[in-house]
Amino acid sequence: MTSRATARPSRAPRPSSPASRLRGIDAARGLALLGMMATHLLPTFEANADLTPTWIGLTFSGRSAALFAVLAGVGLALSTGKQVPPEGAALTAARRGVALRALVIAAVGLSLGGLEVNVAIILVHYALLFLCVLPFLGLRLKVLCAWAVGWILLSPVLAYLLRPWLMAATPPLHLGRNPSWEDLSTPLPLLGDLFLTGYYPVFQWLAYLLVGLVIGRLALTTVLVPILLLTVGTAVAALAKALGTAAMESWGGRAALVQVLNAPDYPLDSVLRVNLTGIRQEGSWWWLASAAPHSATTLDLAHTSGVAAAVVGACLLLGRLADWLDLDLLLPLRAAGAMTLTLYSAHVWVVSGFYLKPLPAGWTEDGMYFAHAATAITVGIVFVLLKRRGPLEWLGHAANQRGRSGRIGPG
Numbered sequence: 489m490t491s492r493a494t495a496r497p498s499r500a501p502r503p504s505s506p507a508s509r510l511r512g513i514d515a516a517r518g519l520a521l522l523g524m525m526a527t528h529l530l531p532t533f534e535a536n537a538d539l540t541p542t543w544i545g546l547t548f549s550g551r552s553a554a555l556f557a558v559l560a561g562v563g564l565a566l567s568t569g570k571q572v573p574p575e576g577a578a579l580t581a582a583r584r585g586v587a588l589r590a591l592v593i594a595a596v597g598l599s600l601g602g603l604e605v606n607v608a609i610i611l612v613h614y615a616l617l618f619l620c621v622l623p624f625l626g627l628r629l630k631v632l633c634a635w636a637v638g639w640i641l642l643s644p645v646l647a648y649l650l651r652p653w654l655m656a657a658t659p660p661l662h663l664g665r666n667p668s669w670e671d672l673s674t675p676l677p678l679l680g681d682l683f684l685t686g687y688y689p690v691f692q693w694l695a696y697l698l699v700g701l702v703i704g705r706l707a708l709t710t711v712l713v714p715i716l717l718l719t720v721g722t723a724v725a726a727l728a729k730a731l732g733t734a735a736m737e738s739w740g741g742r743a744a745l746v747q748v749l750n751a752p753d754y755p756l757d758s759v760l761r762v763n764l765t766g767i768r769q770e771g772s773w774w775w776l777a778s779a780a781p782h783s784a785t786t787l788d789l790a791h792t793s794g795v796a797a798a799v800v801g802a803c804l805l806l807g808r809l810a811d812w813l814d815l816d817l818l819l820p821l822r823a824a825g826a827m828t829l830t831l832y833s834a835h836v837w838v839v840s841g842f843y844l845k846p847l848p849a850g851w852t853e854d855g856m857y858f859a860h861a862a863t864a865i866t867v868g869i870v871f872v873l874l875k876r877r878g879p880l881e882w883l884g885h886a887a888n889q890r891g892r893s894g895r896i897g898p899g
Contacts, residue, residue, distance in 0.1 A: 512714075512807035513566070515818040516800050517559050518825030518868070522861050523552030525835055528607045529857040532762050539755050545762035550781025553610060553688065554696055554792035555799055556828075560614065561621065561700015562800065567888075568625050571705055579626045584891035586625070589884045590618035596833055596880060601668030605840035608765070609666045611832075613688040620690060621697045629705045636698035640789045643692045644776055647684055647784065650691075652770050654680045661685060687765055692784040699793045703800060711808065717801030725794030732779020732787040736760060741774040748772045823868030827878030831864045 532545030568574050568582040597611025624635060654661040661680025663671065671678040683691045706713045736742040742756060748771035749756055759767060764783040769775035779787035803818070810817040824831060838860070847856060871878055877885060 510566070511810075511816075511818050511822045512708075512804035513559065513562055513800065514822035514825035515806065516555065516796075516803040516821075516825065517828050518821035518823070518865075519799060519803070520552050520555040520559060521824055521828045521832060521864065522821075523548040524556065524610075524832070525860050525864070526857060527552060528835070528839060529860060530853055533758060539758040541758055541762045549762045550788065551792055551795050555796040556610065557614070557617065557688075557693055557696035558700040558703070558793060558796035559800070560617065561697035561702075562704040563700075564618070564621065564625065564697070565701045565704020571629075571707060573626050573628060573705065575626060581892040581894065582625055583622045584894065585888040586618055586622060586891070588887040588891035590615040592880070592884045592887045593618065593829065596829065598667060598669045598672075600833060600836050601666040601671075603666075603837065603840040604843045605666075605836060606843060607666075607836055607839055608687040609836055610688055611829075612667045613682055613686070613690050613693065616682055616690050617693060617697050620694050621701070624698060624701060627701075629702065632698060632702050632705060636695060636702055639692075639695040639698055640793070641786055643695060644785045644789070647689060647691055648769065648773075648776055651684055651768070654685055655768065655770075687782070689784050692789060695789045696793060696796070699796070703797060708804060711805075714801040714804035714808070717797045718805065719798075719801075721794045721797030721799075721801060723794070725791050725798060728787045728791035728794060729779050732777065732785075732791070735774070735777035735779075735787075739777075741777050744772050744774045745778075819869060819872070820865045823872045824864045825868070827868055827871055827881050829880040829884065830878035831867065833880060835860055835864070 526544050526548050530544045531542050532549050534540040534542060564586060568586075569578075573579070574582050594612055594615035597609055597613075597615060600609050600611065624632065627635065657676075657680075659677065661677050662685040663677055663681040667678055667682065667686075683689060703717065706717075708714070736745075742760070746756055749767070751767050754767055760778060760780045762781060764778070764780045769783065775783070776785050777787070778785050779791050781788065781792075803821075806818055842856075847853070876882075
């Protein structure tokens with residue numbers, strides 16, 4: 489007679505498989521997508537004279553896009569050797585593949601840039617980040633950590649020194665809009681905007697991909713690493729935000745910045761909590777002491793990197809819990825996260841259809857957001873169940889494979 493112990497499978501926790509690790513990463517990517525959709529469709533400030541921040545602005549502004557960028561670095565690490573970076577011919581092949589994939593993403597971003605839409609489209613900056621991180625793909629973990637910390641500490645200072653020079657050029661090296669195909673004819677303003685003066689300054693944002701590479705080179709299948717990501721990430725995020733708040737409120741930073749702020753339509757108290765985009769951070773070194781979203785200062789980069797690490801850790805732990813329960817708890821998030829390029833692009837295209845137009849009768853901003861989120865999750869689940877990549881993901885994968893094989897030309 490078969491014993492009860494052998495007749496039923498054990499419910500003891502088992503090590504997370506590579507597939508479940510990837511499900512956790514995809515789930516984090518899905519969270520980033522839904523957070524970015526929220527900042528696009530829901531107000532981040534109240535419609536009053538003081539621009540009072542909404543909970544959407546306080547929660548998602550700056551953090552969702554940063555999570556998206558950090559996960560790009562994680563994905564690159566996982567696709568190029570995981571814990572062991574590639575060397576020699578393998579490294580050259582990996583760099584070719586990433587470069588061709590970046591060109592696909594850039595083409596999509598430049599095409600979307602021609603739309604009239606009140607969304608800061610990240611894709612061209614995202615593609616350029618892929619190209620800028622190529623020299624770092626072969627570095628070992630300790631060296632990567634040093635580069636990531638150094639970039640977080642120093643790049644905001646260099647950017648602060650360079651931005652006024654770029655803005656003083658005639659014309660200023662700044663687009664003030666999403667980059668599109670036509671901007672290729674004026675490369676200097678385009679590159680100035682992409683690297684330093686635009687919404688997602690690549691020069692400082694490279695820190696996010698370096699942090700992502702560090703995370704991706706860790707032993708993510710062990711239980712200790714996700715716990716460390718969650719705890720250390722939370723601690724770093726909290727400390728950076730606390731220092732930024734103290735610098736502004738207790739050490740004289742906000743009083744000093746009020747004296748140099750030349751944007752009366754942007755109340756400093758509100759924008760420091762939600763979004764510094766559109767404000768020229770110059771005239772006072774106190775700008776570098778802020779932890780404001782989209783300020784790209786050291787404290788902002790540290791805070792949002794910490795948040796991203798904590799989210800990745802939490803999602804990996806949820807993936808392990810799902811394994812233990814034999815339930816796919818992360819399916820809605822990971823399904824959307826597995827095809828973010830397609831879903832993000834479709835989302836931007838749909839939003840452009842309502843630019844400067846009232847919402848359809850009976851629709852609210854909340855309803856529009858939930859429609860976008862539900863559609864993204866539903867479409868993602870369908871593709872997961874069919875075991876298919878999204879259309880743009882397939883194109884990016886094909887470009888990556890072509891680059892790795894060395895067959896760049898047709899045929």
